[in-house]
Amino acid sequence: MNLFNIPHNELLQHLLNGLTLGAIYSLIALGYTMVYGILKFINFAHGEILMLGAYAGYYVYYLICDPSQGGSFVIFAFIISLLTAMVISASLGVFIERVAYRPLRKAPRLAPLLSAIGVSIILMNLAALFFGTKSRKFDYPIDNTTIQLDGTSITPNQIMILAVGLIMMTALKLFIDKSRLGKAMRATSQNQSVAALMGINVNFIISLTFAIGSALAAVAGIMMSLEFKLYPTMGQMAGLKAFIAAVVGGIGNISGAMLGGILLGLLETFGVVILGIPQGLKDTIAFSVLIIILLVKPSGLLIKNIREKV
Amino acid sequence: MSNAILELKNVHVSYGNIEALKGVNVTINAGQIVCLIGANGAGKSTLLKSIVGLEPLTRGEVVFNGERITYTGGDSSAKKDRVFHSTDRIISRGISMAPEGRGIFPEMTVLENLEMGAFMIKDKALIKTRIEEKYEMFEILKDRRKQLAGSLSGGEQQMLSIARALMSAPRLLLLDEPALGLAPIIIQNIFQTISKISREDKVTIFLVEQNAKMALSISDKGYVLETGNIVLEDDSKNLLENPKVKAAYLGE
Numbered sequence A: 001m002n003l004f005n006i007p008h009n010e011l012l013q014h015l016l017n018g019l020t021l022g023a024i025y026s027l028i029a030l031g032y033t034m035v036y037g038i039l040k041f042i043n044f045a046h047g048e049i050l051m052l053g054a055y056a057g058y059y060v061y062y063l064i065c066d067p068s069q070g071g072s073f074v075i076f077a078f079i080i081s082l083l084t085a086m087v088i089s090a091s092l093g094v095f096i097e098r099v100a101y102r103p104l105r106k107a108p109r110l111a112p113l114l115s116a117i118g119v120s121i122i123l124m125n126l127a128a129l130f131f132g133t134k135s136r137k138f139d140y141p142i143d144n145t146t147i148q149l150d151g152t153s154i155t156p157n158q159i160m161i162l163a164v165g166l167i168m169m170t171a172l173k174l175f176i177d178k179s180r181l182g183k184a185m186r187a188t189s190q191n192q193s194v195a196a197l198m199g200i201n202v203n204f205i206i207s208l209t210f211a212i213g214s215a216l217a218a219v220a221g222i223m224m225s226l227e228f229k230l231y232p233t234m235g236q237m238a239g240l241k242a243f244i245a246a247v248v249g250g251i252g253n254i255s256g257a258m259l260g261g262i263l264l265g266l267l268e269t270f271g272v273v274i275l276g277i278p279q280g281l282k283d284t285i286a287f288s289v290l291i292i293i294l295l296v297k298p299s300g301l302l303i304k305n306i307r308e309k310v
Numbered sequence B: 001m002s003n004a005i006l007e008l009k010n011v012h013v014s015y016g017n018i019e020a021l022k023g024v025n026v027t028i029n030a031g032q033i034v035c036l037i038g039a040n041g042a043g044k045s046t047l048l049k050s051i052v053g054l055e056p057l058t059r060g061e062v063v064f065n066g067e068r069i070t071y072t073g074g075d076s077s078a079k080k081d082r083v084f085h086s087t088d089r090i091i092s093r094g095i096s097m098a099p100e101g102r103g104i105f106p107e108m109t110v111l112e113n114l115e116m117g118a119f120m121i122k123d124k125a126l127i128k129t130r131i132e133e134k135y136e137m138f139e140i141l142k143d144r145r146k147q148l149a150g151s152l153s154g155g156e157q158q159m160l161s162i163a164r165a166l167m168s169a170p171r172l173l174l175l176d177e178p179a180l181g182l183a184p185i186i187i188q189n190i191f192q193t194i195s196k197i198s199r200e201d202k203v204t205i206f207l208v209e210q211n212a213k214m215a216l217s218i219s220d221k222g223y224v225l226e227t228g229n230i231v232l233e234d235d236s237k238n239l240l241e242n243p244k245v246k247a248a249y250l251g252e
């Protein structure tokens, strides 16, 4: 027994469920935070990039394999569809920035924001038109029978989500901290015109940022489709929550987005068990806690007091 | 043909309907230090920004090293004659700039700032050598290399800004008020370094300064800018003796 009066194995179970959900939120939140870091702009079409990535993966998956057959070819097909989805979402993100945001870069702040909301609604409606509004199930590429471990159950799908999330986030962090282009991204987010003075092609860096954020959204979209369902408005709530997670972590901060996402996943899961509130109120609890965090630390958990430029 | 490395011809820049540069002509010869002095708001920073493409010209031409890097076209000439390059393309031709207010990346370390100055260089060994050279030139930067640049003092940030601008081994270095807000002893230090860079590294320097006395004493040639117009242009030693300059800029 422990602090919450919950048996250890149950506690572990909730922790596991919360982390799985949190990993998905984190992957989405990264896209919001990276774009904000560079353009000081919230890409409200990010959720739809996620949704379209998920559909792209879905169609490729069922085109090349029959998941009910099982076996290694299905796993191979799944990996191919995941990669294709990433490429398609990345291209879509880059394209949207080119046509809907870049021409408005010097316009008042509200203009690109409205453009983003417009793009979001257009894409959602187009998806409903072409793919239908009924929700679909993305079949597991692997046998998803629950594994029992000392009173805690875990599904292979959960293991995969945690592993993929961990790999993606570690790779991203290394890329941004250590690589030449990653450093150029950080430089661009700190001062665009000085970055240009270093010989950095700022437009290329912005496109790269959209590409990476959108590719991560596609991964999140497929993970969501496996755990839950696939439907044209799936990006809405998930996008909104991930956006809030990014703000709580400190918008513009990469580690903050990861932390905020995980925190939100854990809050949603633990809110229900610790307080014993009905499942339907889990968002209420989670968001209340997030509001409290923002009241205490308005700039988000991981934002340092950045000194103004001289 | 002179050995001009940079020529500005009839350069106009506007902010909205306010014209900040009203037809500026500047010629900078290779190997020299040329300074530009002028009061607050005269358009000095705008002039430097127009060279590197950070402010678009409404009219005029910039020639670097014999190549038109910006050309708005005459009133009659065809659109196809126009030349416009983004800042990174202009920089890649061998120009470097330490902007007004230093413009260091505050959330990156001193070392990372220097690495950014070498962004266009692919050769890792060369980057390393250049960083070591800068550490020799500014020893304090070596001690601070792991520190976030935003936590440096003003003088240290200025040294970092200059060192970073030198990482690409430019042919032309543009400096926008490197002495701004620094203590006299540090200012001396910075100006000595600028002379040294010019002498030893054979870098042509275009220096914007409010500190007219210092700027004129280390430069070969000077320009005086007043509300968007060049009103004087002469050898620096003559400008130091010029009664108008003395009255307006040297406080004598």
Ligand SMILES: Nc1ncnc2c1ncn2[C@@H]1O[C@H](COP(=O)(O)OP(=O)(O)OP(=O)(O)O)[C@@H](O)[C@H]1O
Binding pocket: B015, B020, B038, B039, B040, B041, B042, B043, B044, B045, B046, B047, B100, B210
């Ligand atoms: N981004 C801008 N938008 C509108 N007006 C501007 C902008 N930048 C500069 N100006 C105006 O253009 C004129 C020239 O400004 P600039 O910064 O080039 O002057 P400066 O000579 O560098 O002055 P200082 O010595 O104070 O740095 C000023 O009147 C200024 O108000």
Ligand SMILES: [Mg+2]
Binding pocket: B044, B045, B046, B100
């Ligand atoms: Mg200025």
